[in-house]
Amino acid sequence: MATIKFWGVRGSVAAPITADDVSQKVLTALQAFHASLKTGNLSPEKFLESLPFSVRGTIGGNTSCVEVRCGDERICLDMGTGMRPFGNSLFPQMFENGGLTVTVLLSHVHWDHIQGLPFFGPLHINKETGIKNRWNFYGGTDWMSTAEACLRGQMDAPEFPVSWQEIKRATHEINASSVCDMMGFHVGAVKVKTRKLHHPQETYGWRIEYDGKVIAYSTDNEPYDPSCPDPRLLELAEGADVWITDCQYTKEMYEGKVGGVARHGWGHSYPEAVAETARRAGVKKTVLFHHDPASDDNKVLEIVEMCKGLVGVGQEVVAAYEGMEIAL
Numbered sequence: 001m002a003t004i005k006f007w008g009v010r011g012s013v014a015a016p017i018t019a020d021d022v023s024q025k026v027l028t029a030l031q032a033f034h035a036s037l038k039t040g041n042l043s044p045e046k047f048l049e050s051l052p053f054s055v056r057g058t059i060g061g062n063t064s065c066v067e068v069r070c071g072d073e074r075i076c077l078d079m080g081t082g083m084r085p086f087g088n089s090l091f092p093q094m095f096e097n098g099g100l101t102v103t104v105l106l107s108h109v110h111w112d113h114i115q116g117l118p119f120f121g122p123l124h125i126n127k128e129t130g131i132k133n134r135w136n137f138y139g140g141t142d143w144m145s146t147a148e149a150c151l152r153g154q155m156d157a158p159e160f161p162v163s164w165q166e167i168k169r170a171t172h173e174i175n176a177s178s179v180c181d182m183m184g185f186h187v188g189a190v191k192v193k194t195r196k197l198h199h200p201q202e203t204y205g206w207r208i209e210y211d212g213k214v215i216a217y218s219t220d221n222e223p224y225d226p227s228c229p230d231p232r233l234l235e236l237a238e239g240a241d242v243w244i245t246d247c248q249y250t251k252e253m254y255e256g257k258v259g260g261v262a263r264h265g266w267g268h269s270y271p272e273a274v275a276e277t278a279r280r281a282g283v284k285k286t287v288l289f290h291h292d293p294a295s296d297d298n299k300v301l302e303i304v305e306m307c308k309g310l311v312g313v314g315q316e317v318v319a320a321y322e323g324m325e326i327a328l
Contacts (some may be wrong), residue, residue, distance in 0.1 A: 002328040003069045003212050008062030009084020009320040011219070011248050011268065011290035012112050016061035021296070028055050054297040060322025063112040063254070064219055065250065066244060070210040073188045075219050076104045077244075082322065083116025091123050096198075099132035099172060103187045106139025107219050108203035109150040117151060118160050121165060129152075133170040136187075138288040140178040148176035181232075188278060195232040197221040199267035205236045213328040216240040216283075218253060219290045222266070223273030226251075229280060237281035241328050244320065247274045247288040249304060259294075263309060268292075271303060274309030278317075 028052060036042060048056050063080030078085065096098045100122065117123070117309075120246055125131045137195045141148030152164035168174050181196040181204070184216030191209040196202070200219050205218035216237045223229065248268035267291065278286045288307060291300050300319050308317045318324075 002208075002210050002215065004215065004244075004328075005067040006060075006082075006289075006320045006322055006324045007086040008066075008078075008080040008114075008116070009060055009289055009291055009322055010063045010080075010293055011246070012063075013082045013293050014061050014063050014112075015293035017058050019232065022060075025055050025058075032122040054301055055245060057297075057321065059291055059297050059300050059319060061293075062322060063115065064107075065116055066217065066289075066320075067214060068208060070190045071188070071206070073190050073210075074100070074102050075190070075208065076102055078107055078113045078219065079104060079117045079120070080112050080114070081119075084119040084121070087120040087122050088115075091150075094122055094125070094131060094133065098130060099134070101134040101136070103136045104138065105192065105206050105217075106137065106147070107197075107205065107217070108199065108201060109139060110220075112202070113220075114150070114154060118155055118162070119142070123171070124162065126170040127172040128170070133174070134173040135163075135171065137174075137176040138179050138185075140176070142276035144178070145273055147178045151176060188253045189211060193236075195236045196234065198224065198230065200265070204265070205233065206241075207236045214240045214242075215328070216243045216245075219244070219246045220267050221246050221269055223277075226270070226273035226276055226314075229273070229277040233277055236276060236282050237283055240281065240283045242285045242287060242326055243279075243281070243283040244287045244289050245269065245274055246290040248290050248292045249273060249308065250303060250306065253292075271307040271310055275307050275317075278315055279312045282316060285318070286311065286325075287318055287320045289320045291319070 017226040046081050062082035064078040065080045065082030065086055066077040068075040137147055140150045155164045179194050193207045194204045203220050208215040246269045249270045251270045252258040254270045256265045261269050304319045
């Protein structure tokens with residue numbers, strides 16, 4: 001069985017919920033509770049379930065990090081700030097088993113996709129404690145810098161107090177491999193393939209196949225013609241059971257009709273383009289991801305509704321939120 005868990009879903013920069021946001025949610029919930037007293041008594045649990053997600057929950061503020069479990073293999077898609085809580089979740093199993101193996105697939109090395117690495121707790125466990133961790137990284141920009149150089153760069157002094165070299169010496173095993181377009185390889189029984197995306201500097205989408213199931217991941221991709229999807233993107237998403245994809249803007253935001261600034265060339269997508277790709281690729285479930293840091297919960301859900309109205313019959317569209325799990 002394959003499972004997916006979302007640890008970080010924001011794009012560009014982390015956007016934590018504010019005290020005012022929480023107060024508004026509490027106020028809205030209390031108003032709904034007051035109204036419910038006129039129609040009947042619900043248990044606290046049932047009342048909570050009756051509230052819309054934008055009131056009882058939140059999309060979350062951490063940047064891109066998605067955990068994929070395929071049998072015994074654990075894959076981490078991107079290393080945004082969501083990698084910190086992901087790492088914290090691994091400690092019990094790591095200590096119980098005497099170590100872990102995690103394969104990290106990087107879309108690209110912009111800050112919002114790598115800044116969680118220094119705060120990935122298990123990375124700092126010394127092998128002399130008997131813990132044998134293995135970290136396998138795939139990514140980088142071959143034309144500028146290798147995968148390892150990109151990982152090391154943000155941890156060089158004076159930006160961070162623990163150097164990459166110190167971590168390498170103290171870790172049982174670290175491997176870093178650079179990728180290229182159309183590259184394919186296996187992680188155990190998991191088949192993995194890359195395709196290059198439209199985003200400033202070198203960026204890759206990932207296709208993961210395991211036990212007859214397909215998971216596609218294409219964060220940070222700009223559609224230059226929403227009515228004619230890039231063949232590389234269609235190849236990634238073709239027949240996917242789950243397609244996790246960038247949908248950071250509405251078309252009005254992208255064109256500058258909202259916000260006053262056109263976002264052409266920024267490397268992100270919008271519902272019209274996502275829906276057309278999902279329709280042509282025959283995607284079963286599209287998960288909108290890499291939400292704009294300026295979009296509150298209601299705005300993200302509005303974008304989901306836009307996309308739902310554009311996709312084909314029988315195709316599901318949902319918003320990724322922190323803690324969401326999908327079992328295949």
